[in-house]
Amino acid sequence: METIEGVRLIKEKIPGLKTILGISNISFGLPAAAREVVNSVFLYYTTKAGLDIAIVNAEKLERFASIPEDERRLAESLLFNWPPVDVPAGHPHAALFRAASEDWRHQTREQKAAINQFHIAEIAEYFRKRTAPQKAKAADLPLDTRLANYIIEGTKDGLVADLERKRAEGGPPLEIINGPLMAGMNEVGRLFNNNELIVAEVLQSAEAMKAAVNHLQQYMEKAETNTRGKIVLATVKGDVHDIGKNLVEIILSNNGYRVINLGIKVPPEELIHAHQEHAPDAIGLSGLLVKSAQQMVVTAEDLRAAGIRVPLLVGGAALSEKFTRSKIAPSYAAPTLYAKDAMTGLRMMNEIMDPTTRTAVLQAHVAADGDAAAEAAAAARVPAGERRSSRVRTDIPIPAAPYLDRHVRDIRHLAEVWSYINPFMLYGRHLGFKGNFEEHVAARDPKALQLFHQMEELKQEAAHWLAVRAVWQFFEAERAGNAIHLFAPGAAFPLHTFRFGRQPKPDGLCLSDYLLDPEGDGRRDHLAIFVVTAGAGVRERSEQAKAAGEYFRAHAIQALAIETAEACAEWLHRRLREDWGFPDPPATTMQDRFTARYRGKRYSFGYGACPNLDDQQGIWKLLQPDEIGVHLTEGMMMEPEASVSALVFHHPDCAYFTAAET
Numbered sequence: 015m016e017t018i019e020g021v022r023l024i025k026e027k028i029p030g031l032k033t034i035l036g037i038s039n040i041s042f043g044l045p046a047a048a049r050e051v052v053n054s055v056f057l058y059y060t061t062k063a064g065l066d067i068a069i070v071n072a073e074k075l076e077r078f079a080s081i082p083e084d085e086r087r088l089a090e091s092l093l094f095n096w097p098p099v100d101v102p103a104g105h106p107h108a109a110l111f112r113a114a115s116e117d118w119r120h121q122t123r124e125q126k127a128a129i130n131q132f133h134i135a136e137i138a139e140y141f142r143k144r145t146a147p148q149k150a151k152a153a154d155l156p157l158d159t160r161l162a163n164y165i166i167e168g169t170k171d172g173l174v175a176d177l178e179r180k181r182a183e184g185g186p187p188l189e190i191i192n193g194p195l196m197a198g199m200n201e202v203g204r205l206f207n208n209n210e211l212i213v214a215e216v217l218q219s220a221e222a223m224k225a226a227v228n229h230l231q232q233y234m235e236k237a238e239t240n241t242r243g244k245i246v247l248a249t250v251k252g253d254v255h256d257i258g259k260n261l262v263e264i265i266l267s268n269n270g271y272r273v274i275n276l277g278i279k280v281p282p283e284e285l286i287h288a289h290q291e292h293a294p295d296a297i298g299l300s301g302l303l304v305k306s307a308q309q310m311v312v313t314a315e316d317l318r319a320a321g322i323r324v325p326l327l328v329g330g331a332a333l334s335e336k337f338t339r340s341k342i343a344p345s346y347a348a349p350t351l352y353a354k355d356a357m358t359g360l361r362m363m364n365e366i367m368d369p370t371t372r373t374a375v376l377q378a379h380v381a382a383d384g385d386a387a388a389e390a391a392a393a394a395r396v397p398a399g400e401r402r403s404s405r406v407r408t409d410i411p412i413p414a415a416p417y418l419d420r421h422v423r424d425i426r427h428l429a430e431v432w433s434y435i436n437p438f439m440l441y442g443r444h445l446g447f448k449g450n451f452e453e454h455v456a457a458r459d460p461k462a463l464q465l466f467h468q469m470e471e472l473k474q475e476a477a478h479w480l481a482v483r484a485v486w487q488f489f490e491a492e493r494a495g496n497a498i499h500l501f502a503p504g505a506a507f508p509l510h511t512f513r514f515g516r517q518p519k520p521d522g523l524c525l526s527d528y529l530l531d532p533e534g535d536g537r538r539d540h541l542a543i544f545v546v547t548a549g550a551g552v553r554e555r556s557e558q559a560k561a562a563g564e565y566f567r568a569h570a571i572q573a574l575a576i577e578t579a580e581a582c583a584e585w586l587h588r589r590l591r592e593d594w595g596f597p598d599p600p601a602t603t604m605q606d607r608f609t610a611r612y613r614g615k616r617y618s619f620g621y622g623a624c625p626n627l628d629d630q631q632g633i634w635k636l637l638q639p640d641e642i643g644v645h646l647t648e649g650m651m652m653e654p655e656a657s658v659s660a661l662v663f664h665h666p667d668c669a670y671f672t673a674a675e676t
C-alpha cells in the first residue's frame with residue numbers, strides 16, 4: 015500500500031516525473047497461482063495511482079478483468095491490509111484485528127504485521143487448495159468448439175477426422191471455413207493482441223488453418239472462394255525486404271483474404287498493372303529502410319496518377335504513423351493506413367471490408383490539408399561545424415594494422431557464428447517470445463524449450479546449406495574535418511572519401527573524430543570495412559516452405575538467416591579486434607558484445623552516426639562485395655536481405671550517436 019501511495023504522491027507533487035516499478039517482488043514466496051493474481055491486482059492499483067512503466071512478465075499475469083471476485087478480494091485484502099472480517103473463533107489475534115482501523119495508516123506496527131500474516135496465510139491456503147480449472151476433455155467438447163480449438167492451439171492431430179464429421183453433419187466446406195475455423199482464427203488474433211500468443215504460435219495456427227482449407231478445397235466448387243477481400247502486396251522498388259511482407263501475407267491469407275504477393279523490388283508500374291488485372295480491395299506496400307519509405311511516396315504518387323484509389327496499407331521498420339500521414343498520404347490523396355505489424359494490418363483489412371466500419375476508417379486515413387506543410391516547417395537545420403569533439407582523446411598511440419590486403423572468406427564453422435546470435439533478437443523480436451529467453455530455457459519453461467528445439471533442429475539442417483560469407487579489409491585512413499580519406503598502402507591520393515555529419519549540438523561528435531592524426535613519421539591510422547552475408551538461397555527455401563503451408567518454418571528460415579548475418583558481423587568484429595592487437599578480455603561475455611562493451615565500435619550506413627545510405631556505394635567501390643554474392647540495389651539495399659555492412663573503428667572513446675544528415 016505504501017508503494018501505491020508513494021506512486022500517487024510522486025505523480026501528484028511532481029507531475030512531469032515518470033515512475034517505473036518492478037511488480038513481482040510484491041508476491042515473492044506465495045504459490046505461483048496466487049502470484050499471478052496478486053501481481054495483477056497490484057499492477058492495476060499502481061497504474062491507477064499513476065505508474066508509468068511496470069517491469070513485469072506479462073505471461074505470468076492473470077488479466078484483472080478475468081480474476082474471480084473472491085480471488086480479487088483476497089489480493090486486495092492483502093495489499094490494502096484490511097483487518098479480517100471472518101476471523102476463526104479463538105484466533106490469537108482476534109482482539110487485535112477488531113481494534114484495528116480499516117485504514118493502514120492508522121494501524122499500529124503490531125496490527126499491521128498480524129493482519130499481513132493473516133492474509134498471507136489465507137491467500138496461500140486458498141491457492142494451494144485450488145486446482146487449476148480442468149480443461150474439458152477434447153472429445154467432450156462440441157464439434158464446432160473442437161474445430162476452432164485446432165486453430166487456436168495450432169494443432170493438426172485429429173483435424174481431418176473432425177472436418178469429415180462436420181461435413182457428414184451437412185456443413186458445406188465454405189461454411190466450415192467461415193464459421194468455426196474463422197472463429198478460431200479470430201480468437202488467435204484476440205489472444206495475440208492481448209499478448210497471450212507469440213508470433214511463432216500464430217504461425218502454427220496459420221498452418222493448422224491452411225491444412226484445414228487444403229483438406230476442404232477438394233469438396234469445393236472451383237468458383238467457390240473463401241475470400242473476405244483481395245489485396246495486392248509488394249515490397250517497393252529497390253528494397254529486398256521479404257520477411258516482414260511474408261508475415262503479412264501469411265496472416266492475411268489465413269484469415270480469409272486473397273493475397274497477390276508480387277515479391278520484392280516491385281516498381282510502381284507493376285503495381286498499377288496488378289491493380290488492373292486483379293481489381294484488389296487494397297494495396298499493401300512494405301519496405302525496410304528510410305529510402306524505401308521515400309520510395310513509397312513516389313509509388314503512391316504514381317498510383318494516384320494512374321487513377322487508383324483503393325486503400326493503401328503501408329508498413330516496415332523505418333516507417334512511422336507520422337511519415338505515413340505527412341508524406342505518403344498526401345501523395346496518394348486516398349486512404350493510406352500505417353500498420354505497425356501484421357496483426358494491425360489484419361485488423362485494418364477487417365475494418366475496411368466491414369460495411370459498418372469502412373467509411374469511418376477510410377475517412378480517418380485521408381491526408382488532412384496542411385499535413386505536409388507542418389512537417390516541412392518542423393525540419394530546421396542546425397549548423398554543426400568541423401571541429402573534433404573534445405570528448406575524443408587524441409593522445410593515444412595508433413595501433414598497427416595487422417594486414418592491408420582484402421580478405422574474402424566462406425565461414426564454415428556455423429556453430430561458432432551462431433553462438434554470436436543475440437537470443438533476444440531471434441527468439442524475442444522475430445519469433446515473439448516474451449521475457450528473458452535464456453532464463454526461461456534454464457527454468458525449463460515448456461514454451462521456451464519448444465522454440466529452442468525447433469530452432470536447433472532448423473540449424474542442424476541449415477548447417478548443410480546456409481552459406482556465410484565475408485569480405486573485409488583494413489585501410490589507411492586520415493581525418494579531414496568531417497571527412498575520412500581512405501588510402502591504398504602508402505599512397506598520397508585517397509582511394510575514396512566518406513563525408514559524415516556531426517552531432518548537432520555543442521562539442522558534437524562526428525565519425526571522423528575517431529581517427530588519430532598521422533604520427534611524426536607519417537604513419538597513418540586505420541579503419542576496417544566489411545560486408546557479411548548469410549542470405550544465398552534463403553528466399554527460395556522460405557518460399558518453398560510457405561507454398562507447402564509450413565509457415566513457421568518459412569518464417570524461421572528467414573529469421574535464422576538475418577540473425578546469422580548479424581551474428582557474423584559480431585563474430586567478425588571480434589576477430590578484427592583480435593587481429594588489430596586488442597582482443598577482448600577473457601571475462602567478456604556475449605551480453606557485453608551485444609551491448610558493444612569492447613574497444614572501438616562498428617558503424618553501419620543507415621544508422622544514426624552515418625545515416626547516408628548512398629555511402630554504401632563507397633563500400634562497393636572499395637571492397638567489391640559482389641564477389642561474395644552481395645549486390646547493391648538502386649535503393650542502396652544489399653541483396654540478399656540477410657546482409658550487413660560496417661565500418662570498424664578502434665578508438666576506445668567510440669560511442670553511438672546521431673549525426674546531422676550531410
Ligand code: B12
Pocket residue numbers: 254255256257258259261262297298299300301302303304305327328329330331332353354355356357358359360443444576577579580618619620621622625627650651652653654655656657658659660
Ligand atoms: C533485424 C534488423 C536487421 C536484420 C534484418 C532486416 C530485416 N529484413 O528485417 C539485418 C541484420 C539483416 C539488418 C540489416 C540492415 N539494417 Co537493420 N534492422 C533490423 C531491426 C533491428 C529490426 C527489423 C525487424 O524487426 N525485422 C523483422 C520484420 C518481420 O519486421 P518488419 O520489417 O518491421 O515487418 C513487420 C511490420 O513492420 C509490418 N509490416 C511490414 N511491412 C508491411 C506491409 C504491410 C502492408 C503491412 C500491413 C504491415 C507491414 O508487419 C511486419 C510483421 O509484423 C531494425 C530496427 C527496428 N527497431 O525496427 C533495423 C533497421 C531496419 N535496420 C537498419 C539498417 C540501416 C540496416 C542496414 C542498412 C545496416 C547495414 N548497413 O548493414 C542493413 C540493411 C540490410 C540490407 N539487406 O540491405 C535501419 C534502417 C534505417 C534506414 N536508414 O533506412 C533500422 C530501422 C535500424 C535503425 N534504427 O536505424 N537489419
